[in-house]
Amino acid sequence: RIVYVNGEYLPEAEARVSVFDRGFLMADGVYEVTSVLDGKLVDFAGHTQRLARSLAELGIENPMGAEEWLAVHRELVARNALTEGMVYLQVTRGNPGDRDFAFPDPAVTKPTVVLFTQSKPGLADNPAAKAGMKVISIPDIRWGRRDIKTVQLLYPSMGKMMAKAAGVDDAWLVEDGFVTEGTSNNVYIVKGGRIVTRPLSNDILHGITRAALLRYAAEAQLTVEERPFTVDEAKAADEAFFTSASAFVMPVVEIDGAKVGTGAPGPVATRLREIYLDESRKAAV
Numbered sequence: 001r002i003v004y005v006n007g008e009y010l011p012e013a014e015a016r017v018s019v020f021d022r023g024f025l026m027a028d029g030v031y032e033v034t035s036v037l038d039g040k041l042v043d044f045a046g047h048t049q050r051l052a053r054s055l056a057e058l059g060i061e062n063p064m065g066a067e068e069w070l071a072v073h074r075e076l077v078a079r080n081a082l083t084e085g086m087v088y089l090q091v092t093r094g095n096p097g098d099r100d101f102a103f104p105d106p107a108v109t110k111p112t113v114v115l116f117t118q119s120k121p122g123l124a125d126n127p128a129a130k131a132g133m134k135v136i137s138i139p140d141i142r143w144g145r146r147d148i149k150t151v152q153l154l155y156p157s158m159g160k161m162m163a164k165a166a167g168v169d170d171a172w173l174v175e176d177g178f179v180t181e182g183t184s185n186n187v188y189i190v191k192g193g194r195i196v197t198r199p200l201s202n203d204i205l206h207g208i209t210r211a212a213l214l215r216y217a218a219e220a221q222l223t224v225e226e227r228p229f230t231v232d233e234a235k236a237a238d239e240a241f242f243t244s245a246s247a248f249v250m251p252v253v254e255i256d257g258a259k260v261g262t263g264a265p266g267p268v269a270t271r272l273r274e275i276y277l278d279e280s281r282k283a284a285v
């Protein structure tokens with residue numbers, strides 16, 4: 001595999017990052033994941049816009065403009081002959097040479113930029129979307145700036161392991177009685193034809209797939225209510241699903257052992273997955 005590190009395209013075994021990099025020592029960095037379908041980038045503009053916002057919130061200089069980001073993504077996709085999968089992009093605050101809690105002077109320390117691809121045949125034609133996924137609920141004990149897409153992913157990883165240990169696919173995070181989001185996705189329920197999802201705030205990541213889904217739902221004349229919902233409400237819903245750049249729209253058929261609706265993927269989630277895949281393939285760059 002060819003990866004990108006600070007301006008160079010290198011075989012992965014030759015790629016190097018400093019042990020003093022603040023991404024490594026302090027999780028001081030942000031990332032994006034963009035799906036690739038038919039060799040093209042899905043929702044690309046949204047991902048570069050959110051990257052710019054995450055960097056600005058942390059006071060890390062954005063090393064590239066939108067056009068340059070696109071060029072690097074395309075070059076990496078081409079060099080790896082990637083047709084279906086994802087591009088992972090990470091920008092950290094860089095390597096100040098010494099470990100210190102205070103941020104280094106941005107005039108001296110440049111951000112570290114790493115990109116790599118992961119091939120995932122069957123991303124779009126995913127059997128899990130036909131079966132639906134099972135989730136458990138767990139407490140959301142993450143920090144208060146979940147709107148920034150940082151590489152600090154320890155609790156979401158622990159959540160995935162709790163799900164695995166329970167024999168299910170993912171965990172939904174719960175704070176003050178309400179579901180915030182999944183370990184790596186935004187969550188929705190459908191009741192009486194209305195789609196319910198938590199409104200944007202610092203409590204959740206502002207999903208790029210979420211934004212696209214809400215646009216497509218409006219175009220399809222589906223009603224969306226942006227308000228928090230509880231786990232009990234989700235269990236009693238007609239349908240549940242989640243969205244993310246790598247799962248697109250994924251039906252959820254079981255929460256904490258209770259069947260949602262009929263226990264099979266519902267019509268709204270199934271239709272939205274089709275619309276999302278059709279539209280995002282058309283809009284891919």
Ligand code: PLP
Nearest residue numbers: 184185186205207208209244245
């Ligand atoms: N919420 C969290 C915590 C995530 O990690 C992610 C994606 O990684 C999402 C939501 C979905 O965001 P997107 O649709 O931009 O992939």
